[in-house]
């Protein structure tokens with residue numbers, strides 16, 4: 001069984017091959033909805049698309065083992081590029097994606113096929129070198 005290590009939470013779980021990353025994380029008590037850099041986390045916990053791939057708030061960085069994640073589908077790619085529903089919260093996923101194109105995934109659209117290390121709630125860096133530059 002693949003192992004998923006959640007770096008911030010310092011928690012490791014074993015999941016069945018092909019398991020949905022969001023569902024397994026939530027079963028393990030991992031919070032995938034931190035709001036925007038922690039702001040609005042309590043609202044985000046309730047107001048999200050519950051795994052439909054619409055809101056973009058369940059994004060994670062797969063820092064190790066990206067090759068063990070299911071390939072990114074067309075819809076997820078469009079979601080990160082802002083070419084689906086143009087609403088403000090979902091657009092934060094587009095901004096967060098900049099500079100993390102090789103590691104960022106929507107956990108609700110990711111299947112685990114092998115070991116990986118995951119950073120939940122990657123911060124949105126509006127003023128770093130990857131944004132507005």
Ligand code: FES
Pocket residue numbers: 048049050051052053054055056057058059106107108109
């Ligand atoms: S839960 Fe909304 S995009 Fe994953």
